[in-house]
Amino acid sequence: MKATTKDLRLHSKDILNAVRRGEEITITYRGKPTAVMSPIKASGRRRRMNDAPAFGIWKDHDKDHDVQHYIDQARRPRF
Numbered sequence: 001m002k003a004t005t006k007d008l009r010l011h012s013k014d015i016l017n018a019v020r021r022g023e024e025i026t027i028t029y030r031g032k033p034t035a036v037m038s039p040i041k042a043s044g045r046r047r048r049m050n051d052a053p054a055f056g057i058w059k060d061h062d063k064d065h066d067v068q069h070y071i072d073q074a075r076r077p078r079f
Helices: 005-010 014-019 066-074
Strands: 001-003 027-031 032-037
Touching: 001 005, 005 014, 005 027, 014 027
Parallel strands: 001 027
Antiparallel strands: 027 032
8 A cells, every 4th residue: 555645644543554454555755655664563572671782872881781670760769
């Protein structure tokens, strides 16, 4: 299925429903294919931060190599 950027803006719910049904949507801008929307494959479990190696600003961070622990500490209540 093809959709224009205007369709994406005006009919995003319908386009997302089509993707949920398994369709692959090609987004066009001024008649040229620009992007493809496709459904995400469900893995059956939620991925935690520690399942992936640290990257970006965490890559060379000496203090916290355990990104998930750092995020859990940052999100805990401050009382």
